[in-house]
Amino acid sequence: MIITCEKCRTRYRIADSVLDKPELKVRCHKCGHRFIVQRAAPIDDAFLLQEELHPDYSRVIAVSNQKGGVAKTTTTLNLGAAFARMGKRVLLVDFDVQANLTILLGFRKAKSFYDVLAGGVKDIGGAVVKTKYANLSLLPSSSKMALLKKKYLSQHNFEYLLRDRLRTIQDKYDHVLIDTPPSIEFFTLNALVAANLVVVPSTCEYLSMHGVSQIHDVIDVLKKGINREVECKVLITMHHPQNTSEKVIFDKLRQTYRDNLFKTVIEADDRMQESHIVNEPISYYAETSRAAKQYMQLAEEIAG
Ligand SMILES: Nc1ncnc2c1ncn2[C@@H]1O[C@H](COP(=O)(O)OP(=O)(O)OP(=O)(O)O)[C@@H](O)[C@H]1O
Ligand SMILES: [Mg+2]
Structure with a gap:
């Protein structure tokens, strides 16, 4: 039993x-x-x-919002690094052709999910690389990933490609975090189907708020059939608490999403840009910075 x-x-x-x-x-x-x-x-x-029991035990978290530049990649990296620092075994999946997550971790020309499907590597585990940080691994992306969309988008059940392959290695990780592109298409759909939690980063800007409601619409459809268990929570990112117009949007998001809004808020922090330049997660670059503490707090909120 x-x-x-x-x-x-x-x-x-x-x-x-x-x-x-x-x-x-x-x-x-x-x-x-x-x-x-x-x-x-x-x-x-x-x-x-x-x-x-191990199968299906790891928590798969997709980080998604079709609005660009709202800190999807930054959140995938830094939330993943925060989990890893808590001693959790973490796999980051770069599922965006821009390969920003791969670049931020200092990898170039690595094997990617493209090579898994094209047969360049035998299974998905063969494409996973260990980062220099304890407990933190990466399934990189590359520009070749663009070919996947062309090849598979018209195929039946294309949206299960990532989920089915992840399941073969999921028992090795406590958390799998998937970075997605700023649009809802092949890559994002695959991530949303594989996920049991979708973190939707949003800045307190009018158009970003619209991106949040669009991704919720897609998730509502998935919940009716393909992925009934998936949860979805909004994360405020790059927040300027003193800014009056941001306060208005923040209140609106709070009223709309209530319990589906993370209590943790990620504020704008100049140290974040610096950490990107040196290709390090913020918690390694500036452990005591505001953003590092807030991503650690987010990891605790999710874990707790
Ligand atoms: N807390 C923060 N404080 C200051 N700047 C931040 C913070 N979080 C992210 N940024 C900056 O915001 C920019 C966009 O971040 P990021 O690339 O993570 O967004 P994205 O949603 O992944 O973008 P895209 O839609 O292009 O994939 C980057 O320059 C990043 O350094
Ligand atoms: Mg990104």
Whole structure:
């Protein structure tokens, strides 16, 4: 029998030998939370679950907004780095032909998802590279990725290409984060289908707010069939708290998305540009900067 921890959602298999007990008091091996697995009658002894299930365990997070320049790539990199610093095993997937995430991590001419599909590498794991940061790996992008759209867009079930291949390596990671391009097409759809959480970065600007509602419309359609489990949350990025017009848009986003707006807000921070120039996540470049702390806080909000 498979059960899920009420608190951290870790999944376990209960050994057949204890299945005949009427009610199980259990303790999550991972977060320590105690809860009852219902059976007909109660029993007293706490039973520590042993076996953790891996398939489908990793959290797949797509970072998406069809508005350009709202910090999708910056968020993928820095949220991923924050998770990695928390000791989580993280895979970043650059699913944008611009390959900005790949460039920010200092890789050039690496193998990409294109090579996985074109047969240049045997499986998706063969294209994954380790970054110089502990726990942080990358599936790079390259300009060749543009050919994928042409080749596969008209094919039946093209939107499952990434999800199906990710599933073969997902047990190696706690979190998979996918960076997407500023449009809703081949790459973004593949990412949205693979994801169980979509983070939608938005600046407090009028047109950025529209991008948020467009991506929500697409996700509403996916939730009705292709990806019923997917959650979606808006993240305010590059915020200037003192700016009056930003305050107006912020309030509007808060009213519209309520619980689906992250509590954490990422403020504009000059150190971010500097960290990009030296090809480092902000938490390594300037650990005590505002942006580094806010991305760490975001990782804790998601993990918690
Ligand atoms: N918190 C921040 N403070 C200051 N500048 C930031 C911050 N976050 C991102 N930026 C800057 O904003 C610009 C756009 O960021 P980024 O490339 O991550 O956006 P994007 O949404 O991925 O863009 P695209 O749509 O082109 O893929 C970059 O120059 C980046 O350095
Ligand atoms: Mg980008």
